[in-house]
Amino acid sequence: MDLDEDDIKFLYVINEDNEVIIENYIGDEETVEIPTQIEGYPVTGIARCDGTYKSLSIPSTVEAIGGIFSSNLENIYVDIDNQNFTS
Numbered sequence: 001m002d003l004d005e006d007d008i009k010f011l012y013v014i015n016e017d018n019e020v021i022i023e024n025y026i027g028d029e030e031t032v033e034i035p036t037q038i039e040g041y042p043v044t045g046i047a048r049c050d051g052t053y054k055s056l057s058i059p060s061t062v063e064a065i066g067g068i069f070s071s072n073l074e075n076i077y078v079d080i081d082n083q084n085f086t087s
Contacts, residue, residue, distance in 0.1 A: 010034075014041055021045040025053070030072075033057040058085060 009027030012020050020043040025032055032051065035043055036059045047066040049056065054074045058065075060081035068076070078087045 010038070012038055012043075014039065019044040021047055022049060024048045025051045027051070029053060031055045031057075034059055034062060036061045058082065 009029070010025055011023040013023060014020055018041050020038045020041045022034060022043060022045065024047070028051070030053055032049070032053045032055065034046065034049070034057060037043060042061045043059065044061055045064040045066075046058070046062060046068065048069075049067070050069045052072050053070045054072045055077065056068060056070070056073065056075070057077045058079065060079040060083075062082065063084050065085070076087065078085045
């Protein structure tokens with residue numbers, strides 16, 4: 001999933017390798033999908049993803065996760081093509 005600027009609900013940085021690291025989630029949806037790209041750069045890491053969401057989907061591009069927290073978390077889904085994590 002690619003996001004337009006209006007759809008971005010994450011704080012993020014683009015690192016020296018031109019990869020996006022999610023610094024935190026700033027939306028309020030019950031279902032959160034980490035995008036595969038932001039601004040044309042691949043999302044390869046999640047430093048934090050806090051919130052009150054119930055479901056989190058992680059794409060195949062994510063290689064590292066720092067912390068995930070939601071007081072309502074019920075499900076974490078990982079893309080079947082992800083080489084680093086599984087559901």
